[in-house]
Amino acid sequence: MLQIPSRIPILFTDDIIVMPGSSSVIKVDRSRDLNLVKYVIAHTTSLRSCIIGTIPRTLPMEKPKHPIGTAVIIMQISGMDEPPSKYMLLVHGLCRISVERITQNTPYVVAQVTQIGKWPFEPDDNIPNDGDLPLLSSKLRQSAIQLVNALDVNKEVLIHLKTLLKKLPDHALPDLLASMLHMRKDKKMEMLNCLDALERIQRIYPLIMERIENVKLVKIKKDLAGSFPNGNKIGKKDLQILNEEGLIKDDKLIMTPKRDHDSLADGLECLEKKLKSVGLPPNVSKVAMRELQRLKKMPSALPEHSVLLNYLELLTDLPWCISTTDTLDLQKAKEDLDKDHHSMEILKKRVLEYLAVQKLKHRGANIGGLILCFVGPPGVGKTSIGRSIAKTLGRKFHRISLGGVCDQSDIRGHRRTYIGSMPGRIISGLKSVGANNPVFLLDEVDKLGKGLQGDPGAALLEVLDAEQNHSFVDHYLNVPFDLSNILFIATANITSTIPSALLDRMEILEVPGYTEEEKITICKKHLWPKQLDVHGLHNINNGAKPDISEEAIKKVVKMYTREAGVRELDRKLASICRAVAVQATSNSQAPLVDIGVDDLPTILGPQKFDRTDLLILSKPGVAAGLAWTKTGGELMYVEASCMDRGQMDESSIGKIILTGQLGDVMKESAQLAVSWVRSNVKKTDLKGPKLSNSDIHLHFPAGAVGKDGPSAGITIATALVSLLSGKLVRSDIAMTGEITLQGRVLPVGGIKEKVLAAHRAGINKVLLPAQNRRDVITELPHDVCEAMDIQYVGSIEEVLENAFLDEVRIPIQCEALMNNSSKL
Ligand SMILES: Nc1ncnc2c1ncn2[C@@H]1O[C@H](COP(=O)(O)OP(=O)(O)OP(=O)(O)O)[C@@H](O)[C@H]1O
Ligand SMILES: [Mg+2]
Structure with a gap:
């Protein structure tokens, strides 16, 4: 007698119940089951270790209530080891087993089992050869053969099945038949649990008979469907059968219930009607009809069927010719914008201009492809004003967050050949708003990434370019869609990280911080x-x-x-x-x-800020500058110090040490300032070489924050002069401006942010480049201008005149330098 090992690994199955004598495919994707495949089966060398037990999973999962399972032999493994791991096992059922106890739980389950009954082709001596069992068994065998004969299967399969049914011992026949029939899981479980061969036959026999009847019925219906429409008469025999089956009532044929494919056909008809009514442009309609014909011919079981169906449904869902009507009341629009957001005058003005132009153009026409980009520090209301603009215009609003997007398919979709392909965000957005002229807010364009799957910034170019976006082709959609009616609004914190080609297509509107x-x-x-x-x-x-x-x-x-x-x-x-x-x-x-x-x-709790930013400058060599960061303006101190290098060669020049994470432009600006100071020390014929003999260290706190830009030029020069002259810079003054080698002061950006930062920090005097006067007048709120003492400077000499507590002029400074020269 063939015997299975007493301790075997166990695999819990979900939907599959393997019956002895039949083959099944089991999907393995849970971690413990995967361990079993990895550790045991994949490394097995003997046939014996290919035998495992399968237990239908019942709750609780680890302790099956049901101790009956099937010992199976693994015939084939396929799948992959890389996460997510998944295997398919082809197994063949050997015999029933009863699980005595679980002996091991990790890394996979092993149980002590007892074999129940024989292997399928082994004759079972315990089964009597007289009485009910052999009789019923032969009846079952005949019926099974009858069923197989009635099936619409290939001749070779038919012969194979019949031979199998004839050869199989009585005890194994019901199990094989149970595996062949479509049975509910609970019924199949009952079959597996049933240990008495006679009872198994008694259970399966009625099912086989029922199936034979069904096959008969289907045949009759098929024949009738063929004969009635042609007006052919139904024969007497058929009528008799129809009567028996209850298919005739009052001499009329009862219509058979709609089958699955009928409802599918209805669905396709509906889809066709929709495709014709949504106003597809002629070229799109041609593609849609061609795809629909393909869909009609395709068997619904094919995975491509659902892909194509989804595609055509998307075509019907897109707003090809649905647009909302703009509310073009300028006065009301102004009121609405003012109601939602305080201040932001430049921005509101621009939006009203847009509306005014819209009103002048003839009705229904849009100003295509307008792209506004709001740039400003966080929390100034860029995103929320975008929403208000949509409300004001009476258009639908959709926000597309671009932060961290690094795959161009996010914008342009995946080709339909990929499994799980989808349209890009623009087309999905249009589908969800259901109108072709919404306001699209492209949030955080400055945080677009660039990955291996192409540059999403480049994909956006096509979307945002007014010349091209009337025929934007999404990879999934594969037909052009007109995006020119969409009002695109982008938001960003800074412009420097926005791809330049993209920046070129947008109208930048600065949204500064608030006073x-x-x-x-x-x-x-x-x-x-x-x-x-x-x-x-x-x-x-x-x-x-x-x-x-x-x-x-x-x-x-x-x-x-x-x-x-x-x-x-x-x-x-x-x-x-x-x-x-x-x-x-x-x-x-x-x-x-x-x-x-x-x-x-x-x-x-206790207050967080206590004006500690504002230092009382008590040592020479420190000056307050104003910096612009993406989070707004900031007060930034520059510290300078000199270190004597001892006796040195007259010709050697001291080093300039720069610390505080400076960018290239800022480093150059520091060098410029130092050179200006050096050259002016020389010009006045003072101990220049001694200055060269020292290392100059310039530090920009906070050291962990990266800084760049030329605007600290005059601050560095002031700090150096203060150091060399030993005079204190005024604590209540802050400055910004680029310096040239000749000592001219050039204009810089971010004036509003910088002045606001000084105001916030409690500084009331600022030195700004003379050419920035225009920005102050146009950008700064009146109350801030009133509160601040703003001095405009054109040269570094003017800066120094204003910056020191005591008046410091270059000659005086040089005098001081002489006094201090021993320090250098
Ligand atoms: N001028 C304003 N009037 C009324 N509320 C405002 C104004 N500015 C900002 N807010 C409010 O501040 C909050 C933050 O604004 P929002 O999220 O639009 O900032 P953001 O500029 O988009 O910032 P980020 O750059 O971080 O995305 C919102 O609740 C918004 O309503
Ligand atoms: Mg935002």
Whole structure:
């Protein structure tokens, strides 16, 4: 007798129940089962170790309630080892087993098992050869052969099946038949659990008979379908069968219920109607009809069928000729924009201009391909004004976040040949808004990545170019779609990382940071009411609304936040609202309705900023500059020091040491400043060589933050002169400007941010290049201009005149240099 090993590895199966005597394919993708394949089966050398047990998975998974399974032999393994690992095992059932106990759980399950019954082709002596069993068994065998005969199968398969059925011992016949029939999982489990051969036959016999009847019925229906439409008469015999089957009522044929493929055909008809009605352009319609014909001929079981169906459904879903009507009331648009956002005048003006032009053009026509790009520090409302513009225009709005996108298929879609291919974000966006003239907000264009799968920036070029985007071809869609009616708005923190070709196609609108006053107004008008709403605080104490005093807002702005935008401020307001909510819901405390300055420390903790940025300059060699970063303006100190190199060769020149993570432009600017100071020391005929004898160290705190740009030129020169002259730079002054070798001061960018940063830090005098006067007039709010003492400088001499506590002129400075020259 063939015997299986007493301890075998166990594989739990989900949908497959392997019956003894039949073959099945088992999918293996759970980690423990994968271990079994990896450790045991893949390395096996003997036939014996190819035998494992399969147990239908029942809950709880690790302890099958059902101790009966099937011992199987593995005949073939296919699959891959790389994550995600997955194998397919072709197994053949040998006999039933009962699981006595699980002896090992990791890395795979091993159990002690007992074999039940014989292998399929071994005669079982325990089965009696008289009585009911042989009789029933032969009846079953005949019926099974009858069923196989009735099946519409190939001749060779038929012969093979019949021989198998004739040869198989009585005890194995029902198991084989159970594996051949389509049975529900629970019924199959019952068959596996059934250990008595007679009972198994009794269970399967009615199923086989039922199946024979079904096959008969299908045949009759097929014949009838062929004969009735032609007006052929039904024979007497057929009528009799039809009567028996209950298919005739009142001498009329009862229509057979719709089968699957009928409903599929209906679906395709519906799809065709839709394709004809959505207004596809002629070239697209041609492609759609061709694909539809292909779909109709394709068997629905093919995976390509669903791919093609999805594609055609996308064609019907896209807004080929659906557009929303613009609301072109300029006055109302202005009011709407003002209502949602305080300040941002330049931006609102530009949007209103767009609307005005739209109004002048004849109705229905659009200004195609306009791309506005809002650039500014975080939290200044770039994204949210984009949303407001869509609302104002009465258009649909869709935001596409481009941050971190590094695959061009994200924009342009995958070709349909890929499994799981999808259209790109532009086409999906159009599908979701359902109109062809929405406002698309391309958020964070400056954070586009560049990966191995192509450059998404380059893909965006086609989308944004007014010359090309009327026939944008998405890879998935593969037919052109007109994007020229879309109003594209892009947002970015900085322009330097936006691909230059892309930048060229956009109209840049700067959204600068806010002044303290602007922040206070935004807070009162927008953020505080919004937070009350979000926290459900509109009605806490008999209709009373919590209020926050202007002083308190001012303190939050000044002492708890330091930012160009209002996001942190918004978060602080949210914390205050939460504290109010807690008090309002507790019974022991009176609700907090008026929030004042005194409540802030208990709610927000100790103040975070204490004007510590502002240093009282007590040593020579330090000057305050103004820097522009992508998070807004910042106050930046420059520190200079000189180190004597001892006795040196007269001709040798001291080194310039630069620290503080400087970019190339900034390094050059530092060298320029040093050279100017050196050349001017020489010009006045002082101990120049001694200056050359020293190493000059320039440091720009904070050392961990990268800095670049030429605008620190005059600050560096001032710090050096201060060091050499021993005079202190005024603590209440900050400056910005590029320096030339001749000592001229050139204009720089980011003036509004820089002046605001000085204002925030409590500095009230700033030195700006004379040519930046225009920016101050156009960009800076009036109140800031009033509060600040702005001096315009054209040369470094003018800078030095303003920067020192005591008047320092070049000759005086040189005198001082002489006094200090021993230090150098
Ligand atoms: N001028 C304003 N008036 C009213 N609310 C504003 C204004 N500016 C910003 N906000 C509010 O500040 C919050 C942050 O704005 P938003 O998310 O649009 O910033 P962003 O400029 O897109 O920043 P990021 O560059 O980080 O994406 C929003 O809730 C917005 O409503
Ligand atoms: Mg944003």
